[in-house]
Amino acid sequence: MLAAYLPGNSTVELREIERPAPGIGQVLLKMKASGICGSDIHYIYHKHLGDDPRTAYQGVVAGHEPAGEVVELGAGCRHFKLGDRVAVYHISGCGFCRNCRKGFQISCTDPARAAYGWQRDGGHAEYLVADERDLVHLPDSLSYRDGCFISCGVGTAYEAVLRGNVSGGDAIVVVGLGPVGMAALMLAKGRGARLAIGVDTQADRVETARGLGLVDHGLVAGAETLGEIELLTRGGAGVTIDCSGNPRGRLLALQATRTWGRCVYIGETGPVQFDVSDDLLHRQRTIYGSWVTSVHNMDQCCEDLDAWGLHPHDIITDAFALDEAAAAYRLMAGGKSGKVIIAFDGA
Template sequence: MSPIPASFRGVVLPGNKTCVLNTYDVADPGPNQVLVQVRASSLCGSDLRAIYRPSVHKTGPEGYTGVIAGHEPCGIVVKCGSEVSTKWRIGVRVIIYHISGCGACRSCRKGLYISCSSETRRAYGWQRDGGHGEYLVADQQSLVALPQPLTYIDGSIVACGFGTAYAALLRAQVSGRDSVLVVGLGPVGLGVALLAQRLGAQKVLGIDIEQDRVLFATNLGIEAMQHGEDDAALVKEWLGASGLESDGVDVAIDCSGNSAARSTCLKAAAEWGRVGFVGEGGTVTFDVSSDVIHKNLSIFGSWVCSISQMEELVENLCAWNLHPECTVSHTFVLEEAAKAYEVFDSGKTGKCTIVYQGEQKEYDRP
C-alpha cells in the first residue's frame, strides 16, 4: 500500500451544473473513525436533482453545504483511529453507508440512520465530505464490509442505488408468487428489476421513456418496453402474452418520480396489489376510489435501506453472483467529473461512476 500523501483532490458542486476540483489536506481520523482511500464513487440521481442543477441549494436533510460531493463511496481503510474495532483494520475493503446518524435516537438504534432527526445527522457528500475525493474520513458506524468477489465499483453502487432498490423490494415483500412492474429504468430501476429477478419474481417488466435505457435494460436480461400512449394497457397485454391470468401486476414500483409514471403503477397494479414510490420529487393525482380503494391497493414510499439491510444485500449479491457494476455504462477518472455529471444528466445512461487507483474499465456502452 502506497504512503498516505499530505494532500488530495476532491470535487465540489456549486450548482448551476458546474463541478470544481480543489485540493485538500488529508485529515487524521478521530478515535472512532477511519481514513479511507476511495476507489470508486458513483453518481446518483439525487445529486443531479438537489445539488448539481440548483442555483440555490436546499436546507434540511437535502441541504448541501459545499463539502466534497459523492454519497456512494467505496474504498480501502488506510488509517484507523485509536478506538476503532479491529474489524476495520488497515487493508479492509469497505462500503460507506452514506448517512451518519447520532447513534442514540430510536431510528439510529434500528440502523435507520436516514431517519435520524438529530442536529448531528450528517450525510456524506451533502453535509460532510463524500466520495468524490481521493481520501475520506468515515465513522466506523458507517462501514459495511466489502467481501470478495465484489468489486469497488459494485460496492459504490450498493452504497445507495442498489441499497435503495433492495429496501423497496423488501417493503413490497416480493417473492416467487409475484409479477413486478418497474417504471423508470435509470440506475435504481435497473437495480429493482435485477434484484426482483433474484428474489424469485415470476415475471419482471421495465418501462422507460428513453429507448437507450430500454435497450440497456434488455441487454442485462430484463424484459423492457418503451413508454407508450397507454402503459397500463401494454402491461396487461404483456401479462396475457406471458400466460399469467391477472388483471394487473402484483407489485408496481415507480423509480422515475414522474406523475404519469406513478399513475401507470396505480392503474397497472392488480386488485390487492402493492405500489411503491421510490423516485424522488414530483407529484401524482389519482381517483382515490377507483384507483386505490376499490382495488384494495397498498401504497408505500421507500427512501433508503437500513445499514443492516445493506449488509444483508452484500451477502445476497455474493450468493447470487450478481455484480451491480453490470448497470454501469460509463466510468470516469476524477479529473473528468464535470464530464461525468454532464453525461449522467442526459438521462440516457446506465450508472456513471468515478473511479480511482487503476479501477478504470472500458464500459462506455451505449
C-alpha cells in the first residue's frame, strides 16, 4: 500500500509498504480522511526537533488526524464492529497513569506513550492499525472529513471552549484564525456565545471567517484592535482564546478579557510577557493552559456537533489525494490556506 513519510527537509516521501494487520485489542481501518496539522509542519515537515524517543518523530507513516472505516478486528475487540465509522484520538497512552485514567492520553507519563504519525504509524496511508480504545464513533451526520479534523484540531478547540466555560451570556474573542481558531469560533457559537469576534494579522483569514459566518466582527490586528474589542464588548470579552502562539497575540487575548473573565491559551510555542498587576491581578482574570483534549470530551464533541448541526469540514479549504501529499504539505506550510487534508475514496 502507498504511505507518506516526512524526511524533515520540507519534503514528503511516498513509499510502498506492506498492509498492516491488527493485533490484540486493535482494529484495521481503511483510511477515508487524514488531516495535516500545524504541528506536523512546525515540528516534523520543516525540521525534526529533539531526539527524545518519547516525543520526537520516529520516521513512521505521517499523519496524526485519522478517520476511517473499521474493516478488520483483532482478537479481544469488544466495543467496535466491522463497518463502524470512526475518528482516532491521536495519542495512545499506557491506560494506567492518572492522566490516561482521566482520558487525557496526550499527557500520559509512561515511556510507552505513542502518538499516531509521530512514534507509531499514522493516517497518511491506505490502511491504519489503531488501538480500539483510541477510537471515537462518528455520528451519521458527521463526515469522515469532519472526523479527521476532530481527531486533533477541533478537539483542541473544543477543550478550550470547555475550559473557558463559554455560554450564552458570553462574548468571545479568538486570536489567530487558522483552522483551530476558526473551529473554536464555530464551537463557541454552538454553545450559544452571544457575540463572536475573530482577530488575525492576515486579512484573507479574517475574510474567510466572515464568509463562513463564524464571526460577528472580524478584525485585522493592529494598534487599535484592543480598543475596538473593548468598544464592541463594552469593556472586554467574557472568554478569550489565543490560538496564535504569538507573544503579541497572547497579550491581546489577555488584555481583551473583561474583569473576572477567562483567557485560554492553546497556541503552541513562544513566550508571553505582561504586567502581572495591571493585566492579571487587578482585573481578577484567570488564565488557562489547555493541551488537546480527552477521549471522553472528543466523544462529547462529536455528540455536540451532531446536535448543533455543525460541520468542521466547512473549514477545510483543500483536499488532496495521497499521491499528492507533497503538494498538500507545501500548501499547508504556506500558512494562507484553511484546513488541508488527505482524502481517500468515499470521503
